[in-house]
Amino acid sequence: xxxxxxxxxxxxxxxxxxxxxxxxxxxxxxxxxxxxxxxxxxxxxxxxxxxxxxxxxxxxxxxxxxxxxxxxxxxxxxxxxxxxxxxxxxxxxxxxxxxxxxxxxxxxxxxxxxxxxxxxxxxxxxxxxxxxxxxxxxxxxxxxxxxxxxxxxxxxxxxxxxxxxxxxxxxxxxxxxxxxxxxxxxxxxxxxxxxxxxxxxxxxxxxxxxxxxxxxxxxxxxxxxxxxxxxxxxxxxxxxxxxxxxxxxxxxxxxxxxxxxxxxxxxxxxxxxxxxxxxxxxxxxxxxxxxxxxxxxxxxxxxxxxxxxxxxxxxxxxxxxxxxxxxxxxxxxxxxxxxxxxxxxxxxxxxxxxxxxxxxxxxxxxxxxxxxxxxxxxxxxxxxxxxxxxxxxxxxxxxxxxxxxx
Amino acid sequence: xxxxxxxxxxxxxxxxxxxxxxxxxxxxxxxxxxxxxxxxxxxxxxxxxxxxxxxxxxxxxxxxxxxxxxxxxxxxxxxxxxxxxxxxxxxxxxxxxxxxxxxxxxxxxxxxxxxxxxxxxxxxxxxxxxxxxxxxxxxxxxxxxxxxxxxxxxxxxxxxxxxxxxxxxxxxxxxxxxxxxxxxxxxxxxxxxxxxxxxxxxxxxxxxxxxxxxxxxxxxxxxxxxxxxxxxxxxxxxxxxxxxxxxxxxxxxxxxxxxxxxxxxxxxxxxxxxxxxxxxxxxxxxxxxxxxxxxxxxxxxxxxxxxxxxxxxxxxxxxxxxxxxxxxxxxxxxxxxxxxxxxxxxxxxxxxxxxxxxxxxxxxxxxxxxxxxxxxxxxxxxxxxxxxxxxxxxxxxxxxxxxxxx
Numbered sequence: 001x002x003x004x005x006x007x008x009x010x011x012x013x014x015x016x017x018x019x020x021x022x023x024x025x026x027x028x029x030x031x032x033x034x035x036x037x038x039x040x041x042x043x044x045x046x047x048x049x050x051x052x053x054x055x056x057x058x059x060x061x062x063x064x065x066x067x068x069x070x071x072x073x074x075x076x077x078x079x080x081x082x083x084x085x086x087x088x089x090x091x092x093x094x095x096x097x098x099x100x101x102x103x104x105x106x107x108x109x110x111x112x113x114x115x116x117x118x119x120x121x122x123x124x125x126x127x128x129x130x131x132x133x134x135x136x137x138x139x140x141x142x143x144x145x146x147x148x149x150x151x152x153x154x155x156x157x158x159x160x161x162x163x164x165x166x167x168x169x170x171x172x173x174x175x176x177x178x179x180x181x182x183x184x185x186x187x188x189x190x191x192x193x194x195x196x197x198x199x200x201x202x203x204x205x206x207x208x209x210x211x212x213x214x215x216x217x218x219x220x221x222x223x224x225x226x227x228x229x230x231x232x233x234x235x236x237x238x239x240x241x242x243x244x245x246x247x248x249x250x251x252x253x254x255x256x257x258x259x260x261x262x263x264x265x266x267x268x269x270x271x272x273x274x275x276x277x278x279x280x281x282x283x284x285x286x287x288x289x290x291x292x293x294x295x296x297x298x299x300x301x302x303x304x305x306x307x308x309x310x311x312x313x314x315x316x317x318x319x320x321x322x323x324x325x326x327x328x329x330x331x332x333x334x335x336x337x338x339x340x341x342x343x344x345x346x347x348x349x350x351x352x353x354x355x356x357x358x359x360x361x362x363x364x365x366x367x368x369x370x371x372x373x374x375x376x377x378x379x380x381x382x383x384x385x386x387x388x389x390x391x392x393x394x395x396x397x398x399x400x401x402x403x404x405x406x
Numbered sequence: 407x408x409x410x411x412x413x414x415x416x417x418x419x420x421x422x423x424x425x426x427x428x429x430x431x432x433x434x435x436x437x438x439x440x441x442x443x444x445x446x447x448x449x450x451x452x453x454x455x456x457x458x459x460x461x462x463x464x465x466x467x468x469x470x471x472x473x474x475x476x477x478x479x480x481x482x483x484x485x486x487x488x489x490x491x492x493x494x495x496x497x498x499x500x501x502x503x504x505x506x507x508x509x510x511x512x513x514x515x516x517x518x519x520x521x522x523x524x525x526x527x528x529x530x531x532x533x534x535x536x537x538x539x540x541x542x543x544x545x546x547x548x549x550x551x552x553x554x555x556x557x558x559x560x561x562x563x564x565x566x567x568x569x570x571x572x573x574x575x576x577x578x579x580x581x582x583x584x585x586x587x588x589x590x591x592x593x594x595x596x597x598x599x600x601x602x603x604x605x606x607x608x609x610x611x612x613x614x615x616x617x618x619x620x621x622x623x624x625x626x627x628x629x630x631x632x633x634x635x636x637x638x639x640x641x642x643x644x645x646x647x648x649x650x651x652x653x654x655x656x657x658x659x660x661x662x663x664x665x666x667x668x669x670x671x672x673x674x675x676x677x678x679x680x681x682x683x684x685x686x687x688x689x690x691x692x693x694x695x696x697x698x699x700x701x702x703x704x705x706x707x708x709x710x711x712x713x714x715x716x717x718x719x720x721x722x723x724x725x726x727x728x729x730x731x732x733x734x735x736x737x738x739x740x741x742x743x744x745x746x747x748x749x750x751x752x753x754x755x756x757x758x759x760x761x762x763x764x765x766x767x768x769x770x771x772x773x774x775x776x777x778x779x780x781x782x783x784x785x786x787x788x789x790x791x792x793x794x795x796x797x798x799x800x801x802x803x804x805x806x807x808x809x810x811x812x
Binding site for chain 2: 062063120131152256266288333400404
């Protein structure tokens with residue numbers, strides 16, 4: 001994974017301070033250690049799911065689904081996988097009905113994932129599905145040790161797996177939360193962790209990624225009032241759900257009141273897919289308010305060498321310059337052209353290049369974004385790991401629910 | 407369709423000026439007249455496509471695909487449709503290969519949609535598909551009269567349909583561009599237009615929507631520096647692609663240099679889906695920088711009365727308050743709870759309620775957003791209908807393509 005920054009920064013002192021703070025955080029924040037974990041218990045568990053199971057359905061929302069979905073949708077077009085993954089992540093009745101119509105319940109294993117063990121959406125859906133299929137053997141529960149969900153699962157005799165300590169939902173993709181569904185689908189989770197670990201070592205071992213991530217984080221933090229929208233512009237449809245994962249990670253981590261002030265700060269994440277969004281959001285970046293930074297993500301080798309055929313269409317000869325070009329080359333030329341266009345407009349940008357679509361590269365990319373999020377959070381003086389703003393709505397809903405007279 | 411505004415505004419004079427300007431625009435801007443069009447030629451054309459065709463594949467990007475996709479994905483969960491729609495809208499080779507693997511070419515009709523007739527993405531993909539299937543009878547082309555594509559289509563003996571005059575890509579959903587694929591899939595396009603027309607009459611006939619839209623547009627325009635991110639928070643998965651359509655419409659229309667100044671202005675659109683994004687973006691709205699407005703969209707009646715069963719789970723009795731609740735009621739209570747939470751934080755918001763998932767409501771909703779876009783564009787002194795910012799990248803790509811020595 002390469003990351004080319006098109007903006008310059010010195011500020012060695014503030015960079016070094018942030019690095020020291022993040023090194024300290026490793027003692028209290030659980031996600032840092034995930035790349036080195038031993039996955040043998042997850043692999044052993046995976047073997048207990050019979051081959052007759054063709055579908056894995058995750059019942060979970062937010063941090064309990066976005067990570068696995070991002071990785072699954074990234075890898076799926078390039079690899080014949082063992083099982084299909086489905087995600088129940090909405091209380092929309094049409095969505096639940098449509099998803100269920102695709103599943104043969106006899107060939108489906110359900111993973112019910114809830115850190116707290118009491119997520120409203122997850123349990124509404126679980127109760128409904130349980131009324132259709134009440135065999136405890138087709139459910140596995142993933143939750144915090146000691147949660148009411150753990151006790152429930154034990155009581156009905158279903159398998160329970162645990163989240164590691166001090167790992168928040170949106171930083172949990174490389175824990176059981178993401179690894180269990182991915183392992184069951186046939187994705188190489190060791191390669192995923194190895195990719196993350198390589199990036200981790202490059203950062204903490206003062207390699208290439210230390211300098212790059214620190215420079216980028218300081219730039220975002222210093223300019224967070226001016227450039228307060230941070231776009232990812234990913235040139236591959238395979239990265240669509242990675243963008244959704246990024247939006248949660250960035251938005252929920254970095255939109256907060258400051259520790260030492262009454263001031264609300266926040267960096268707004270936007271996920272774009274090229275070349276499609278050249279025909280949508282690009283105009284706003286080029287000519288709209290100057291409040292956006294952009295990170296381009298390119299895939300060097302798509303391992304799918306379909307080529308634009310050497311056909312000249314009458315009256316459309318102006319398009320002959322496309323002939324014999326591999327699509328993978330075209331899409332990357334489109335990305336390069338937009339980078340050049342934005343540089344002419346002085347839009348702050350950088351580009352990330354990954355060699356190909358595989359688990360290792362996705363592990364590295366996700367760990368890169370987790371580190372960047374932690375660094376920026378540290379630099380803008382907020383608690384990166386809580387989400388107090390979502391509680392008010394939950395309390396109001398609870399009141400509404402209990403006051404329903406039925 | 408109801409629209410409740412939670413912010414107050416007087417400014418009768420500026421509202422009336424905008425209304426007069428928009429009334430004038432009807433003479434030059436084509437989309438305003440689309441709801442009243444005669445669709446008999448589209449229906450006659452639809453009858454020429456044989457029943458053996460099971461798939462309609464749209465080859466088009468941006469305004470040529472987003473509108474039809476939004477409506478198709480909205481209606482699909484509620485109605486048994488005649489044919490499936492597929493959208494080729496990326497030069498990503500993995501995406502092209504994956505989509506083609508789902509299509510039986512013998513049962514597929516292709517709609518090649520390009521206003522200019524020379525869109526790079528569309529013709530790269532078309533050339534590739536044409537090399538696999540070169541029967542001109544399975545292609546229909548939609549383009550501007552007089553474009554090189556029209557001549558090409560006539561030369562190979564394929565059907566050509568035309569875009570109406572002065573209708574830009576992102577405002578073209580209710581023209582042939584959107585109506586042809588939708589009619590072929592079995593969607594009731596007359597009901598779609600009727601819904602749009604009802605909204606149009608309410609606005610131009612000085613009904614309920616005139617007052618509402620003008621108030622909302624003036625609020626957005628007056629505060630476009632402070633609240634420069636405008637979120638849609640739609641409580642149904644069926645509205646996911648409507649959000650993508652909105653992002654293009656809003657972003658590409660309203661990100662511009664002002665007519666009478668050198669100043670860049672722009673309003674940033676964000677599409678969110680509830681309740682999922684309560685677990686993602688909501689924290690940023692509640693506690694982040696105060697630069698966002700939110701429009702909630704609710705569906706009153708999902709016509710799918712699945713209910714949370716009356717099951718009490720041991721150790722999880724706290725969730726019993728959910729029992730016997732229809733999911734449609736739960737999701738709307740979730741929406742209401744978040745509205746109340748945001749109102750406590752003084753976030754500017756409004757809510758749109760549509761009665762159910764059908765063509766008429768989607769026609770109204772889209773026309774509502776088109777009118778709102780035109781009004782805000784008028785009020786912030788920009789050209790709502792051009793997109794000069796996307797040209798630079800295109801020119802750079804063209805140069806790169808012609809300089810390739812192959």
